[in-house]
Amino acid sequence: MHLNHKKTDLLKALQGKLPDDAILSTKEDCAPYGGDWTKLKGEPLLVFLPKTTEQVANILKHCNQLKMAVIPSGGRTGLSAGAVVTDHEVVLNLSRMNQISPLDTLGRTVRVQAGAVTEAVHEHCAKDGLFWPIDLASKGTCEIGGNLATNAGGVRVIRYGMARKWVSGLQIVTMNGDIIELNRGLEKNNTGYDLIQLLVGSEGTLAVITEATLKLVRLPQKEKVLLFSLPSLQAISDLFQKARKGPFEILAFEFFSQRCLKAVENKLKRRSKLEKSSEFYVLMEIEMGIGSESENRLEEWLEDVLSADFVVDGLMAQSTAEMKDVWSLREGITESIALTNEVRKYDTSVAVSQVVGFVTAAEKLFYSMNLGCDLYLFGHFGDGSPHLNVVRSDTADHETFIRDCELFEKELYLLIKQWGGSASSEHGVGLLKKSWVELSRTPQEMALFKAIKTAFDPNHLLNPGKIFSL
Ligand code: MLT
Numbered sequence: 482m483h484l485n486h487k488k489t490d491l492l493k494a495l496q497g498k499l500p501d502d503a504i505l506s507t508k509e510d511c512a513p514y515g516g517d518w519t520k521l522k523g524e525p526l527l528v529f530l531p532k533t534t535e536q537v538a539n540i541l542k543h544c545n546q547l548k549m550a551v552i553p554s555g556g557r558t559g560l561s562a563g564a565v566v567t568d569h570e571v572v573l574n575l576s577r578m579n580q581i582s583p584l585d586t587l588g589r590t591v592r593v594q595a596g597a598v599t600e601a602v603h604e605h606c607a608k609d610g611l612f613w614p615i616d617l618a619s620k621g622t623c624e625i626g627g628n629l630a631t632n633a634g635g636v637r638v639i640r641y642g643m644a645r646k647w648v649s650g651l652q653i654v655t656m657n658g659d660i661i662e663l664n665r666g667l668e669k670n671n672t673g674y675d676l677i678q679l680l681v682g683s684e685g686t687l688a689v690i691t692e693a694t695l696k697l698v699r700l701p702q703k704e705k706v707l708l709f710s711l712p713s714l715q716a717i718s719d720l721f722q723k724a725r726k727g728p729f730e731i732l733a734f735e736f737f738s739q740r741c742l743k744a745v746e747n748k749l750k751r752r753s754k755l756e757k758s759s760e761f762y763v764l765m766e767i768e769m770g771i772g773s774e775s776e777n778r779l780e781e782w783l784e785d786v787l788s789a790d791f792v793v794d795g796l797m798a799q800s801t802a803e804m805k806d807v808w809s810l811r812e813g814i815t816e817s818i819a820l821t822n823e824v825r826k827y828d829t830s831v832a833v834s835q836v837v838g839f840v841t842a843a844e845k846l847f848y849s850m851n852l853g854c855d856l857y858l859f860g861h862f863g864d865g866s867p868h869l870n871v872v873r874s875d876t877a878d879h880e881t882f883i884r885d886c887e888l889f890e891k892e893l894y895l896l897i898k899q900w901g902g903s904a905s906s907e908h909g910v911g912l913l914k915k916s917w918v919e920l921s922r923t924p925q926e927m928a929l930f931k932a933i934k935t936a937f938d939p940n941h942l943l944n945p946g947k948i949f950s951l
């Protein structure tokens with residue numbers, strides 16, 4: 482049946498089941514929902530903005546009956562094109578489902594709708610001294626549903642792990658319109674398969690997440706933020722080794738190159754307070770013990786580190802405002818780079834002990850290919866998650882850039898395989914990494930992926946073509 486006929490039939494079927502303002506149908510109104518931060522975009526056939534789970538169920542049930550494909554979306558901050566429209570699909574955007582319930586302080590959980598913005602959840606929990614420990618540069622825009630659907634990582638994985646560890650209940654809606662409660666917030670439940678863990682990271686291909694029970698931790702009590710300049714990747718590793726033995730808990734261990742720092746400084750129009758610059762920088766956040774004893778031990782540790790020959794310079798933020806300033810140098814990288822030119826992102830993953838060797842080999846590969854692009858390196862050193870960002874230089878046009886990226890990535894992904902890594906550490910597969918999933922997955926795993934997809938969504942209508950093709 483022609484798409485426009487299906488559109489009319491769907492709108493007819495949903496008449497009276499959704500408020501008028503929950504449906505966008507003109508090209509102009511729908512356009513912003515066709516893409517994400519990758520800047521890839523398509524034209525949605527329709528956009529639905531439901532407020533309740535029942536509305537979601539109705540939309541999915543009727544799309545399923547009419548065999549219409551649906552793309553679930555939220556804050557659309559994804560970097561792998563997981564929420565991008567490719568073939569005039571219907572978009573189901575959950576941003577209006579943003580309710581956050583009062584905390585269960587005894588169980589240390591909070592129930593939220595999928596469209597709750599991550600930072601709003603943080604602010605809500607902070608009033609009781611609690612924290613949902615997924616912390617991302619995009620926290621002001623990204624939403625819990627997307628965080629869970631992509632198993633988001635961010636800057637505190639070294640301390641708390643990825644999003645999948647911090648959820649104890651999910652409400653999902655399957656393509657046939659069934660509303661299913663998974664695990665009901667139980668901390669312990671050993672009765673068969675863990676469907677929550679199957680849903681987390683499934684990138685909207687199995688079912689739509691409508692609500693979640695999030696597990697919370699105590700907010701860190703006494704944090705310090707430090708910034709170091711270091712001459713090499715090996716020096717970063719040496720510092721990390723010292724930090725691992727330090728008298729504190731590491732909350733973040735992030736690195737970035739001089740080129741990244743320059744891009745952020747240009748955007749923010751202010752310089753870092755380090756006196757001496759170098760090839761690389763590390764932002765380290767730590768949680769200290771209480772009392773003057775632990776302050777003294779930190780001072781001793783810092784003196785030792787600053788006198789080591791592999792550290793060029795270092796500082797410790799002296800106030801909350803300074804801590805924020807240092808963090809803005811790291812958190813501003815993505816947007817600052819995007820301002821410079823077109824970007825291709827490779828969120829690689831290797832064992833923590835292999836980061837230096839792998840990144841050195843990747844840099845060597847990049848520069849040996851004489852491409853018309855620049856390489857911006859940053860990421861989560863302490864998680865084995867370096868981000869390689871290839872940026873078009875002013876002298877290259879768009880077509881040359883895309884061709885160069887394709888040449889580079891073929892070699893890069895082979896290198897990742899050699900180093901026993903993965904094509905995505907935290908951004909997910911979406912459309913951009915589809916061709917490379919099988920480098921880190923076996924044929925048996927891929928066959929299971931496809932069988933699971935078919936069990937949840939037999940007509941293959943939910944976020945079709947993402948992660949893998951059927
Ligand atoms: C980050 O680490 O800041 C995010 O993964 C975003 C990015 O890679 O650009």
Ligand code: ZN
Nearest residue numbers: 635860868907
């Ligand atoms: Zn990252």
